[in-house]
Every structure is written in C-alpha cells, then in structure tokens.
Amino acid sequence: MSQQAANKKIAVIGGDGIGPEVVAEGIRVLTHLDRAHNIGLQFEHFDLGADRYLKDGTTMPPELMQRLADTFDAIFLGALGDPRVPSNVHAKDILLGSRFQLDLFINLRPIKLLNSRYCPLKDAGPEDINMVVFRENTEGLYTGIGGQFKRGTADEVALETEMNTRKGVERIIRAAFAYAKKHGLKSVCMSDKANAMRHGHDLWQRVFAEVGEEYPGIETFHLYVDVLCMELVRAPKRFDVIVTNNLFGDIVTDLGAQIQGGIGLAASGNIHPGQVSLFEPVHGSAPDIAGKGIANPLAAILSAGMMLTHLGHADLETKVIAAVKGCLDAKQVTRELGGTLNTTDVTNAVIERL
Numbered sequence: 001m002s003q004q005a006a007n008k009k010i011a012v013i014g015g016d017g018i019g020p021e022v023v024a025e026g027i028r029v030l031t032h033l034d035r036a037h038n039i040g041l042q043f044e045h046f047d048l049g050a051d052r053y054l055k056d057g058t059t060m061p062p063e064l065m066q067r068l069a070d071t072f073d074a075i076f077l078g079a080l081g082d083p084r085v086p087s088n089v090h091a092k093d094i095l096l097g098s099r100f101q102l103d104l105f106i107n108l109r110p111i112k113l114l115n116s117r118y119c120p121l122k123d124a125g126p127e128d129i130n131m132v133v134f135r136e137n138t139e140g141l142y143t144g145i146g147g148q149f150k151r152g153t154a155d156e157v158a159l160e161t162e163m164n165t166r167k168g169v170e171r172i173i174r175a176a177f178a179y180a181k182k183h184g185l186k187s188v189c190m191s192d193k194a195n196a197m198r199h200g201h202d203l204w205q206r207v208f209a210e211v212g213e214e215y216p217g218i219e220t221f222h223l224y225v226d227v228l229c230m231e232l233v234r235a236p237k238r239f240d241v242i243v244t245n246n247l248f249g250d251i252v253t254d255l256g257a258q259i260q261g262g263i264g265l266a267a268s269g270n271i272h273p274g275q276v277s278l279f280e281p282v283h284g285s286a287p288d289i290a291g292k293g294i295a296n297p298l299a300a301i302l303s304a305g306m307m308l309t310h311l312g313h314a315d316l317e318t319k320v321i322a323a324v325k326g327c328l329d330a331k332q333v334t335r336e337l338g339g340t341l342n343t344t345d346v347t348n349a350v351i352e353r354l
C-alpha cells in the first residue's frame with residue numbers, strides 16, 4: 001500500500017462477563033480488515049467494568065469521558081453487568097454515562113434476518129425481516145430523574161419520571177426520516193403509548209406528524225407499542241424504519257433480536273453523527289456462559305461492522321455482513337444456534353470468508 005492510512009482511534013471497553021470475550025473477536029476481524037484495506041485503526045484498551053470497580057471503586061473517570069469526546073473516533077464496547085454489583089452503578093456510569101454525556105442520541109439497532117433457519121417465525125425469510133430501529137438514547141425513562149420517599153416503610157413512594165424534550169424527540173424522529181430517505185426506504189413507523197401516557201407521548205405524536213410532512217415521499221404510520229410487539233411477530237414485513245423512545249426501544253429490540261435469529265446476532269450503534277460514537281452488541285454480559293468460550297461473537301462482529309460505516313467504510317460493513325451470512329448459511333455457528341463451534345472458531349470462519 002502506498003497511501004498513508006488515516007489514523008482512527010478506537011477506545012475499547014470489554015466490560016464484564018462475555019463482553020471482553022466477544023470484543024476480542026470483533027477486534028480480530030477489524031485488525032484483519034485493517035491489514036487488508038489500510039484503514040489505520042489504533043486501539044486503546046481501558047480497564048473498566050465490575051472487576052475494576054470492585055478493586056478501586058472506579059466506574060468511569062470524568063477525565064476519560066472528556067478524552068473520549070475530544071480524541072477518539074469510536075468506542076467499541078462489550079457489555080456491563082455483574083452479579084457482584086447488584087446496584088449496577090458501574091454500568092450506569094460507563095454505558096448510560098457515555099450515552100448521555102457524549103450525547104449519543106441515536107441508538108441504531110438493525111433487525112435483519114440473514115438466514116430463515118434461525119428465525120422462530122413460521123415461513124419468514126430475509127425478505128420479510130429487514131428493518132432498523134431508531135431508539136431515542138438520551139432521555140425518556142433512563143435519566144434517573146425521580147426519587148424515593150420513606151424507603152423501606154409501608155408508606156414508601158418511588159417515582160421514576162419520563163423526560164421527553166422537544167429537542168430530543170425531534171432529533172431522533174428527524175434522524176429516522178433522514179435514514180429512510182437516504183436508503184430509499186418506504187415507511188417510518190413511530191411507536192409510543194400515547195393512549196395512556198398523555199403528556200410526553202402527545203409530544204411524540206405532534207412532532208412525528210410535523211416532521212413527516214417534510215418527507216412527502218415516505219409513508220408514515222403509528223402503532224402503540226403493545227401493538228408494535230404483536231405486529232413484529234405477525235407481520236414483520238410491514239416495517240422499514242421504527243422510531244421510538246428509550247425504554248420501548250430497549251424492549252422491542254430484544255424481541256427484534258429473536259426474530260433475526262437470536263440475541264447473539266443483534267448489533268447496535270450509539271451514534272451522534274460526526275462525533276465519537278459507541279458500538280456494542282445488544283446483548284448483555286451473559287454471566288451464565290461467561291468464561292466458557294461459547295459466546296456467539298457475531299453480534300459484536302456485526303457491531304464492529306457498523307463502526308466501520310461510522311468511520312467512512314460502509315463497503316467494509318457490507319463485506320462483514322456477507323461473511324456473517326456465509327457462516328450462518330454454512331451452519332458455522334455457536335451452540336445456542338444449534339452449531340458446534342466455539343467463539344474463536346466462528347471468528348476464524350468469518351475471517352476466512354473475508
């Protein structure tokens with residue numbers, strides 16, 4: 001290669017449980033692609049997660065958050081959550097902290113079935129299940145606004161306040177429409193619970209109608225989130241782009257993970273266009289299978305693919321998806337998908353196909 005590679009700085013946070021195991025596999029794929037295509041990736045690893053927290057009380061150093069914002073192009077994260085930290089305080093500071101403080105307002109979660117063998121829905125194929133969810137990622141019920149009063153008594157009160165701002169709702173809805181337009185997609189579905197949550201979700205309804213008018217070529221429709229769950233199972237072909245709030249987006253994308261073949265295949269990006277963004281599998285730290293070498297690395301590998309698009313290499317994400325599809329077609333999969341391969345074997349198969 002004669003051309004000097006541009007440096008792309010990637011912060012790596014493996015985290016807990018299977019997090020470090022699957023992140024290591026994603027990095028093997030990225031390193032392979034970097035060698036072949038001269039992307040100029042530079043990885044810096046950060047020892048953050050339950051072990052570190054239990055050792056010295058560190059969750060997320062504030063100066064590191066600033067460094068991530070100022071000097072990194074992307075963050076590659078495994079998962080956070082450990083039974084030894086029941087408060088989950090480290091996950092809140094590291095994962096939700098990054099989403100909030102780096103203002104990663106788009107949680108982009110594709111739901112794309114690559115091979116019908118892995119879909120639990122009868123007669124569904126890749127042509128039926130191919131959509132993306134735009135999950136609002138910086139407000140909703142996740143801000144921690146609320147409180148407890150008379151905790152531990154019979155008169156206890158616990159409040160969890162859902163925050164919906166005009167700015168926050170508008171920017172995620174705009175991002176969903178812009179994506180639909182850019183990718184030539186037919187429709188955007190907004191999902192809320194405006195029939196029960198009259199204040200916040202009325203705001204979603206009004207903003208969706210307003211922004212939708214700016215995109216006359218794109219069909220718009222609305223479903224209450226309970227019906228959305230039903231329709232994702234009954235008629236997933238209806239959906240191209242779904243936009244919804246933080247909590248509903250969390251829940252429907254685990255449902256979405258299953259209809260695309262399982263949680264071991266679901267990838268995500270926590271994105272602020274033009275700024276440092278964070279890529280991670282949708283799944284958690286899976287303490288039940290951690291340390292056994294059997295975790296499915298494909299969700300992390302597909303998330304690494306999304307990161308490549310963010311870094312300006314959409315062509316390489318396409319290659320990653322094709323290689324993953326090749327493995328699924330050939331049954332080169334881990335045991336939760338009915339295969340016999342362990343974590344590293346699956347990655348080897350992906351790299352061979354690349």
Ligand code: NAD
Pocket residue numbers: 018022078079080081082083088095263264280281282283284285286287288289294295296297299336
């Ligand atoms: P989980 O996603 O970790 O596991 C749910 C089930 O899916 C388990 O049976 C697990 O073995 C299986 N599974 C998950 N990923 C897999 C993979 N790659 N390959 C094969 N099987 C896989 O969800 P959970 O059990 O509810 O959560 C465990 C911990 O992870 C909790 O502390 C939770 O808060 C945390 N969590 C973190 C994130 C994140 O960091 N983004 C996401 C979800 C859950």
Ligand code: IPM
Pocket residue numbers: 080081091250282
């Ligand atoms: C996810 C996870 C997180 C969320 C948890 C760990 C706080 O479930 O990334 O989907 O709810 O956003």
Ligand code: MN
Pocket residue numbers: 250251254282
């Ligand atoms: Mn989740």
